Amino acid sequence: ERSLLGIKELDRTEILQLLNRTAYWDNQSVKLNPVLKSHFVANMFFENSTRTRFSFEMAEKRLGVQVLNFTAAASSVEKGESIYDTVRTLESMGIDAGVVRLKPAGVLQQLSEKVSIPLVNAGDGNNEHPTQALLDMYTMTKNFGELKGLKVSIIGDIMHSRVARSNLWGLTKMGAKVQFCAPDSMKAPELAQYAPYVTMEEALKADVVMMLRVQLERHATGILQSAEEYRKQYGLTEERAAKLDKNTIIMHPAPVNRNVEIDDAVVESSQSRIFPQMANGVPVRMAVMERALL
Ligand code: CP
Incomplete structure (x- = not known):
């Protein structure tokens, strides 16, 4: 037990x-x-x-x-x-x-x-959120065969994310490379020693693009820019998704704020693994x- x-x-x-x-x-x-x-x-x-x-x-x-x-x-x-x-x-x-x-x-x-x-x-x-990271790692393994050597970008509200932390611990143990992308107000500075913060452009060049929910309920007022501004800077828009490598998979732990961190049409696109997750x-x-x- x-x-x-x-x-x-x-x-x-x-x-x-x-x-x-x-x-x-x-x-x-x-x-x-x-x-x-x-x-x-x-x-x-x-x-x-x-x-x-x-x-x-x-x-x-x-x-x-x-x-x-x-x-x-x-x-x-x-x-x-x-x-x-x-x-x-x-x-x-x-x-x-x-x-x-x-x-x-x-x-x-x-x-x-x-x-x-x-x-x-x-x-x-x-x-x-250990079982979330396990299901994420399982989803990646199912797609790529193994975790070793994968580049995984975790994008968005890192500060409030237990999903980002559990995935960071799990993926690095399994030999994958994790990088983060977040606006300054959503960074977790204590995690920078384990995974670098990169630009959105850099983050999209990865095997896995994991978008995080903007956790509106955990933000003090004023931390979040307008939803439209966030989408423009850090959202996985249709335009950005169209430029991903064809083998890149898109993940999100859900629930999803459609058209904030990820566009509606991207949620169920062919590269999305959100429902398989x-x-x-x-x-x-x-x-x-x-x-x-x-
Ligand atoms: N991914 C996740 O933990 O979703 P719920 O909050 O709905 O359980």
Whole structure:
């Protein structure tokens, strides 16, 4: 039984094992393989989600897990109950693992030290989103065969992005080269020692162009220029997409701000892997839940 708090704590072998197991589940034609049918898992989302929440549920149900869905807005959190007391409450009822999404960074680590069940990080603040990076790495592997030697540009709101951080840790461990592109107001200066910041023109010359959502809900007012100005300077517009190498793939963790960081027509273009990324989220989370529970 193992927690998954971040990609930072995994080594190359563990990442490869998870990606190989993802491929195994991805290639199963039978939808229901109830190998975890005697296990109870609570999906505890203290922050909103569509993809992560439902693909965990899909993955768990495909493995026969008994799923309990917890949503903060419909719980005693609304009466002021803490995250810790909530997790301890579900633990005391007998869950075998918890999938947790949190707004603040750093809380998950403390939480995992206080409970005895494995916890899986479904996104914590701007710290890590390990299953997103795994599904991104799996999507890249599926497209290119291997991660080693790939050039990956991560473009946009790096400062607030747990996706950028988890991908940075994972991709560099796997031998890919990561570069960032962001306006000054969205840079994370502490990450510059691990990946260079390049111009938009440079960033588009890559095997993978990963666009990030401008996280409007996390910006203090005034940080973001107008959406149109952002699109003009840092958006993957149709014009820019048309100039990409034909083998370059376009990714985005979603949800997408259409016509801000990426043009509407580019989202479902032939080079886009945005919907396949979502599909790959299910086998990735099957591999992660298996690791957590077996
Ligand atoms: N990519 C992602 O984490 O999406 P959700 O916030 O909808 O889960």
